[in-house]
Structure formats: structure tokens, C-alpha cells
Amino acid sequence: MPRLTAWGRLGRALARRPARALGRRWRSSLQLRVLASTLTIGLVALAAIGMYVGELTSGGLFDQRREQLLSEATRSTQQAQEFISASAADTFTGVALLLEDVTTAQRNGGSGERDVFLLRAPGQTGVGVGATATDRSLVELVSRELKQAVVDDRQHWQSVAIPVAGGQVEPGIVVGQNVDVPMAGTYQMFFLYSLQAEQDRLDFLLRTLAVAAVAVVGLLGAMTWLVTRRTVHPVRRAAHVAERLADGHLSERMAVRGEDEMATLARTFNEMAESLQDQIHRMEELSMLQRRFVSDVSHELRTPLTTIRMAGEVIHGARDDFDPAIKRSAELLATQLDRFEDLLADLLEISRFDAGAAVLDAERRDLRGIVLQAVDNATPLAERRGSWLHVDLPDVRADADVDPRRVERILRNLLVNGIEHADGSAVEVRVGVDATAVAVTVRDHGVGMTQDEALHVFDRFWRADPARARTTGGTGLGLAISLEDAHLHGGVLEAWGRPGRGACFRLTLPRRAGIRLDGSPLPLAPDHDEPSVADAGPLRSTDPAALPDLPPMTGEIAIVSNPTDPVRTDVRTDDAAPTASDVAPTASAARRRS
Amino acid sequence: MKGRVLVVDDDTALAEMIGIVLRSEGFDPVFCEDGDEALGVFRATQPDLVLLDLMLPGKDGTEVCRQIRAESGVPIVMLTAKSDTVDVVLGLESGADDYISKPFKPKELVARVRARLRRSDEPAPEHLTIGDLTIDVPGHRVERAGRSISLTPLEFDLLVALARKPWQVFTREVLLEKVWGYRHAADTRLVNVHVQRLRSKIETDPERPEIVVTVRGVGYKAGVAGT
Numbered sequence: 001m002p003r004l005t006a007w008g009r010l011g012r013a014l015a016r017r018p019a020r021a022l023g024r025r026w027r028s029s030l031q032l033r034v035l036a037s038t039l040t041i042g043l044v045a046l047a048a049i050g051m052y053v054g055e056l057t058s059g060g061l062f063d064q065r066r067e068q069l070l071s072e073a074t075r076s077t078q079q080a081q082e083f084i085s086a087s088a089a090d091t092f093t094g095v096a097l098l099l100e101d102v103t104t105a106q107r108n109g110g111s112g113e114r115d116v117f118l119l120r121a122p123g124q125t126g127v128g129v130g131a132t133a134t135d136r137s138l139v140e141l142v143s144r145e146l147k148q149a150v151v152d153d154r155q156h157w158q159s160v161a162i163p164v165a166g167g168q169v170e171p172g173i174v175v176g177q178n179v180d181v182p183m184a185g186t187y188q189m190f191f192l193y194s195l196q197a198e199q200d201r202l203d204f205l206l207r208t209l210a211v212a213a214v215a216v217v218g219l220l221g222a223m224t225w226l227v228t229r230r231t232v233h234p235v236r237r238a239a240h241v242a243e244r245l246a247d248g249h250l251s252e253r254m255a256v257r258g259e260d261e262m263a264t265l266a267r268t269f270n271e272m273a274e275s276l277q278d279q280i281h282r283m284e285e286l287s288m289l290q291r292r293f294v295s296d297v298s299h300e301l302r303t304p305l306t307t308i309r310m311a312g313e314v315i316h317g318a319r320d321d322f323d324p325a326i327k328r329s330a331e332l333l334a335t336q337l338d339r340f341e342d343l344l345a346d347l348l349e350i351s352r353f354d355a356g357a358a359v360l361d362a363e364r365r366d367l368r369g370i371v372l373q374a375v376d377n378a379t380p381l382a383e384r385r386g387s388w389l390h391v392d393l394p395d396v397r398a399d400a401d402v403d404p405r406r407v408e409r410i411l412r413n414l415l416v417n418g419i420e421h422a423d424g425s426a427v428e429v430r431v432g433v434d435a436t437a438v439a440v441t442v443r444d445h446g447v448g449m450t451q452d453e454a455l456h457v458f459d460r461f462w463r464a465d466p467a468r469a470r471t472t473g474g475t476g477l478g479l480a481i482s483l484e485d486a487h488l489h490g491g492v493l494e495a496w497g498r499p500g501r502g503a504c505f506r507l508t509l510p511r512r513a514g515i516r517l518d519g520s521p522l523p524l525a526p527d528h529d530e531p532s533v534a535d536a537g538p539l540r541s542t543d544p545a546a547l548p549d550l551p552p553m554t555g556e557i558a559i560v561s562n563p564t565d566p567v568r569t570d571v572r573t574d575d576a577a578p579t580a581s582d583v584a585p586t587a588s589a590a591r592r593r594s
Numbered sequence: 595m596k597g598r599v600l601v602v603d604d605d606t607a608l609a610e611m612i613g614i615v616l617r618s619e620g621f622d623p624v625f626c627e628d629g630d631e632a633l634g635v636f637r638a639t640q641p642d643l644v645l646l647d648l649m650l651p652g653k654d655g656t657e658v659c660r661q662i663r664a665e666s667g668v669p670i671v672m673l674t675a676k677s678d679t680v681d682v683v684l685g686l687e688s689g690a691d692d693y694i695s696k697p698f699k700p701k702e703l704v705a706r707v708r709a710r711l712r713r714s715d716e717p718a719p720e721h722l723t724i725g726d727l728t729i730d731v732p733g734h735r736v737e738r739a740g741r742s743i744s745l746t747p748l749e750f751d752l753l754v755a756l757a758r759k760p761w762q763v764f765t766r767e768v769l770l771e772k773v774w775g776y777r778h779a780a781d782t783r784l785v786n787v788h789v790q791r792l793r794s795k796i797e798t799d800p801e802r803p804e805i806v807v808t809v810r811g812v813g814y815k816a817g818v819a820g821t
Contacts, residue, residue, distance in 0.1 A: 303675060314700065
């Protein structure tokens with residue numbers, strides 16, 4: 001039994017595969033579906049017609065034959081009655097012999113072979129003679145109900161199944177009527193007719209019908225297949241060509257033949273492809289022009305700017321020899337040239353993104369190294385602004401395929417932005433890593449921003465508060481460029497903020513090209529309601545010693561020293577990422593030097 | 595030590611300004627405005643360093659660079675307005691040692707020029723070996739089995755930096771600082787391109803380098819001697 005179920009399971013498994021393949025084919029082939037439905041409808045219709053015709057024919061044949069047999073039986077019974085009545089038999093033996101004779105005589109009296117039974121009617125009393133039959137083995141076919149029915153002196157009939165040699169049966173009919181026999185009382189005469197001839201005719205007719213039906217269904221199938229083929233083929237061809245077009249083979253076209261609907265489809269399709277090709281070419285050309293324009297502008301603007309800048313520096317260098325107004329002018333010239341240069345650089349960078357000319361120069365790097373480098377570079381600014389930076393790194397390598405230059409730029413922008421808005425409080429940098437992504441969050445506890453503002457921080461030249469003085473003199477393009485840099489990696493850059501509770505920026509990058517991000521290793525918003533900055537007085541203090549107790553975190557270091565600090569330099573090595581033991585000595589030491 | 599600097603730039607204002615700055619630092623600038631004449635001026639003046647604009651009338655800057663490099667190992671610093679990868683790499687591959695993107699500050703320019711003119715001041719009677727090469731540091735010679743290999747000063751410096759600490763893996767940033775004199779990490783493509791160029795001269799099979807070995811994800815180190 002277990003063997004059997006095992007085989008059964010194997011059988012089911014084997015059956016499932018073709019079933020699945022068929023299912024796929026069913027879903028993918030319009031032709032198959034049309035063919036199947038046509039054949040199904042045709043078969044059902046033909047079966048219904050066949051059944052109706054068969055029923056009608058068999059009924060007609062049977063009724064006709066029955067009428068014929070009934071009248072024949074009536075005549076035969078009369079004949080037998082007359083014969084019996086006319087006989088002079090006066091002994092039981094004579095009567096018995098008479099009945100025997102009548103039975104035998106009637107056997108061949110009708111149209112073709114029949115069996116005759118002469119049976120005593122039920123309910124007769126007194127002495128009778130035995131029943132006679134041409135074939136005693138078939139007497140059982142005369143049912144009790146029929147015998148009872150015949151008692152009323154009228155003719156009755158019943159359909160029966162006649163057993164024949166080989167265990168088969170033939171359709172038949174038994175017809176009976178009363179016969180009066182002298183001395184012995186009432187007898188019943190039954191005739192058994194075979195209807196096999198009619199059955200044969202019916203079978204032949206039905207076979208012919210079935211053959212015709214199969215032929216019709218076959219023809220129907222063939223026609224449907226041909227018609228759908230003619231219809232589906234061009235559609236398939238169009239689908240194939242469309243696929244080629246989508247793959248970038250823009251010069252692919254359909255063959256146009258004739259004037260019919262299919263030709264129209266092909267023509268329209270080709271027109272569409274044509275206009276598509278034109279547009280793509282136009283856009284490619286535009287993009288190329290744009291790129292060349294960016295490059296030209298870059299060169300044309302930068303060369304004179306270089307001259308101006310050098311001249312400015314030379315004048316600035318000699319400013320002590322001038323009178324105060326000219327000296328101040330030289331200083332203004334120098335600082336504004338810096339700003340102009342930054343703005344130009346950012347503008348060119350963003351137009352490079354717009355032209356699609358930005359390329360990712362990716363290599364596998366440990367994100368922790370890049371973060372440490374960026375934090376190092378931002379430390380002097382943090383010190384000037386009375387702020388400090390906390391770094392929380394994971395113990396494991398955070399390797400990802402990134403363009404280090406771009407990631408450094410993103411981090412620089414986020415750090416500068418965080419420090420600028422931290423208002424002298426801590427800026428927390430966290431790195432997270434999971435199987436598919438690496439992430440960095442930069443969190444400040446400054447004035448924060450509204451949800452609406454968080455939606456706009458990446459807009460070009462957008463400023464949260466136009467009235468706010470910008471001492472670090474950002475160009476207004478930094479976060480917009482960072483967003484583009486993140487997108488170029490296939491990553492995301494998001495912002496969160498609440499007024500009075502600070503802001504958080506999160507950069508999430510896929511570890512390998514082609515990974516689709518569906519989350520981040522780090523949360524963007526703080527998961528619980530932190531006290532707002534206004535409530536946490538010590539947080540505003542610039543002295544880390546005044547900080548509320550921070551949860552001890554592995555690998556956390558507070559970078560507050562200047563970049564040349566010897567303790568820091570060995571941690572700083574870029575690719576040889578620091579392990580937990582490397583950074584542990586400084587872990588809980590939140591120091592600040594000036 | 596002060597040197598003669600050839601400035602090849604078609605923008606006369608910028609060239610003049612560069613001249614003013616260089617002269618104030620004690621250098622001796624000479625000028626050329628046209629790519630076609632650059633090689634002639636170079637031969638006539640024998641400068642210690644060339645500042646070369648990449649976009650020139652006549653011959654293209656990269657072509658001029660290639661021609662000068664073909665006959666001299668003199669340091670070449672490109673002036674480029676294009677910081678696009680392709681242009682910079684093209685310039686570096688044509689033989690330039692370093693590049694400055696416009697707009698630059700006078701101090702930056704002077705620092706770059708000084709860094710390239712600074713010859714190994716280290717008092718070192720050094721003979722280094724790296725792989726199957728022997729390096730005579732003061733004599734500025736590299737030999738393999740008695741045959742001398744000609745390197746530009748920059749390639750030589752790069753090789754010496756690696757050979758002096760054969761146990762150490764150098765990140766690209768560290769090499770930038772040691773060889774090019776960059777304080778802060780700049781463009782690591784400089785290192786990549788020059789390592790390729792160095793390999794093409796010193797490796798028996800540049801496809802499978804044995805002297806300057808890449809350490810994946812970190813940087814470069816000297817190959818183990820004798821293997």
C-alpha cells in the first residue's frame with residue numbers, strides 16, 4: 001500500500017509538469033484558446049443534435065414496429081382461438097395436444113421468427129392442462145405484471161431484454177391476450193418478438209451520424225485553426241517587432257502586405273515605430289548638444305574665471321599696502337570669487353546630471369572609511385560652529401560598490417547641512433549595513449523643520465528660512481546634487497524633520513549594482529518621542545561633559561580632535577577599515593579639544 | 595631652486611597672469627600660444643616643467659603632451675577646464691604627470707609646480723630592490739639584469755615610494771600625498787593611470803603584474819622580491 005501511494009505520488013508529480021506546461025501554453029496562446037472553445041462548442045452542439053435525432057429515430061422505428069406487431073398478434077390470437085374452438089378434443093390429453101399444436105403452428109405464422117407461449121391465466125381454479133411454449137427457457141420473460149394485466153381480456157404488451165448466446169441481450173417485445181380453452185378454462189397467449197433488426201438499423205444510423213459529426217468537428221477545427229492563424233500570426237509578428245523595438249533595435253519594421261486590416265495594423269505600427277525612432281534620435285541629439293554645451297560653457301567660463309581669480313588673489317595678497325576702502329574691496333572680491341566658483345561648479349555638476357552625462361565610477365569600498373574621512377574633513381567646521389560630531393559605526397565591514405567621490409560629496413553636504421542647523425548641539429552620524437544595503441544617517445538636534453519643508457529640502461535653490469543668514473554660504477544646490485548622486489547609485493536620500501526636534505537625513509545605497517532597495521538598515525525617524533531640544537537643556541551646551549548619559553555603543557567614537565591628532569590618524573586609514581578593537585580605546589571618551 | 599616653466603595656453607590673459615604669479619615666486623616662465631609651435635618652443639627653451647592647456651588651437655593638448663613625453667621625461671602638468679573623467683584620463687594617459695582644474699588658486703598652481711620640481715632632496719645613498727629590479731635612488735636609475743629601464747621622474751618617485759616600504763600596502767590617497775604632494779585626497783584616477791603606465795614599463799607581463807601588486811579594495815604594494 002505505501003508502495004502504491006509512492007507510485008501514485010510519482011505519477012501525480014509527472015502529470016503535474018505537462019499540466020503546468022499546458023497551462024502556460026493556454027495562457028500564452030490566443031490561437032489555442034480560440035481553437036479549444038470552438039471545438040468545445042461544436043462538440044456540444046453536435047452531441048445535442050445527435051442525441052435528439054437518435055431519440056426521434058429510435059422512437060419512430062419502435063412505434064412503427066410495435067403497431068405492426070400488435071395487429072399481427074391480434075390476428076394470430078384470433079386464428080388460434082378459432083382453431084381451438086373448432087377442435088373436437090374432449091379429453092385433457094387431447095386438449096393438451098391441441099394446445100401443443102396451436103403453439104407450434106403459430107410460431108411460424110407471423111412476419112418472421114417469434115416465440116409463442118400459451119400459459120394458464122392467473123387466478124384459474126380447477127383442473128387444467130400444462131402450459132406450452134416454443135422455447136421454455138424464455139417463459140420467464142413473461143412477467144407477472146403482464147399476466148395480471150392480460151386478465152382483463154384485452155391485448156397488452158411489454159418491452160423485454162432477450163438473452164442470447166454469449167451472455168448478450170437483444171431488445172424484444174412480449175404481446176399477450178386471453179384465449180378460451182375448452183375444459184381447461186382461460187389461457188393466455190403470448191408472442192415474443194425480437195427487435196434486433198430495428199436495433200441494428202438504428203445502430204447503423206447512429207454510427208453514420210457519429211462519423212459525420214467527427215468529420216464536421218475535424219473540419220471545424222481545421223477551419224478555426226486556419227482562420228485564427230491568419231489573424232494571430234500578424235499579431236504575433238507585431239508583438240515580436242515591438243519587443244525588438246523595446247530592446248533598442250529602432251529600425252525594426254513589420255512587413256506590409258495587401259490592403260486588409262492586417263496591412264493597416266502593420267502600417268500603423270510602422271508609423272508608430274518611425275515616430276518613436278525620430279523622437280529618440282532627436283532626444284539623443286538634444287542630449288548630446290546639451291552635453292557639449294555644458295562642456296563648452298565649462299571651458300569658456302572657467303578660463304577667464306581663473307584669470308580673474310588669480311588677479312584677485314594677487315591683489316588680495318597685497319591688500320595691506322592699500323587704503324582701507326580698497327583693502328576691503330579686495331577682501332570682498334576674494335570671498336565672492338570663492339562663492340562664484342562654488343556656484344559655477346555646482347551648476348555645472350547639476351547640468352551634467354540633467355544631460356545624463358554623469359557616470360558612476362564605482363569600486364568596492366567600506367563605507368565606514370568614507371564616513372570617517374568625511375567626518376574628519378567636517379570637524380574644523382564643527383569646531384568653528386561650536387558643534388561636535390558623534391560617529392557610530394557597526395563592527396562589520398560595510399562594503400558596497402560606490403563611487404567614493406560622490407559618496408564623499410553627499411556626506412560632506414549632509415554634514416555641512418547638519419552642522420549648520422545644529423545650533424551648537426551634537427550631530428550624530430550612524431552607519432548601518434544589512435544583506436542588501438548600506439546606510440548612513442546624519443541627525444542633528446537643531447531647530448528642525450516641518451514635514452512640508454522636509455519634502456522640499458532637495459529642491460534646487462530652496463531655503464528653509466529665507467530670512468536666515470547663511471554664514472557657511474552654501475550654494476543652495478548641495479542637497480539637490482546629493483540627491484542626484486544617490487540616485488545615480490540606485491540609492492535613496494531621504495529627510496525627516498520636526499520643528500524643535502531637529503532633522504535627520506538618511507542615505508541608503510545598494511551594496512551591488514542592480515539591487516532594488518525595499519528598506520534601509522537604519523531608521524529615518526527616531527522610533528520614540530525624544531524630548532525636544534527646548535526641554536533638554538544640557539543638550540544645547542557646547543560641552544560634551546554636560547551631555548545626558550548616552551547609551552554605551554560599540555564602536556562609537558567622538559571625533560572632536562583636529563585632523564592631525566596622532567590618535568586619529570591610525571583610525572583614519574581609508575580602506576583598511578577600523579575594527580571594533582581599533583576604535584574601542586576611544587569609544588567612551590568623548591573629548592573635546594580646541 | 596627655481597626653474598624655467600613653459601606655459602602652453604592660447605588664452606593670453608591667463609598665460610600672462612600665470613606668468614606674473616610664477617615670476618613673483620621666482621620661476622622663469624616662457625610662453626607658447628599654439629599647439630603646433632609647442633614642441634619647437636620646448637626644444638628651444640629646455641624648460642624644467644611644462645604647464646599645458648588641453649584645448650589648444652592647432653595641435654591638441656594631448657598630442658603635444660605625447661610628443662614632449664616621447665623625447666623627454668620633463669614633468670608635465672595639464673591645465674584643464676574639464677573635470678570630466680574622460681578628458682582627465684585621456685590627458686593622463688597621453689603622458690601628463692598631474693593636472694590642475696580651472697579655476698585654480700595661485701597658491702595651488704605654485705604648490706603643484708613646486709611639488710613636481712622638487713627633486714628627491716632626501717640624502718640617501720640608497721640602493722633598493724623591488725622584485726627583480728634594482729633602483730639606484732641618487733643616480734635615478736632602474737635596472738633589470740644590468741639593462742637600464744627609462745622612467746619619467748614621476749614614475750620613478752612612485753616606484754621608489756613603493757620600494758622603500760615593501761611590507762606596506764599604500765592606499766591611493768597615501769600615494770597621492772607621498773608622490774604628488776596632495777594634502778587632501780584628490781582624484782585617485784591619477785594614481786590608477788600612473789600605476790598602469792609604470793607597469794607597462796617595468797613589468798615583464800603587465801597583464802599579470804608582479805612588481806606593483808594591486809591589493810583589492812585597498813591599494814597597491816611592492817611585489818615580494820625574488821618571486
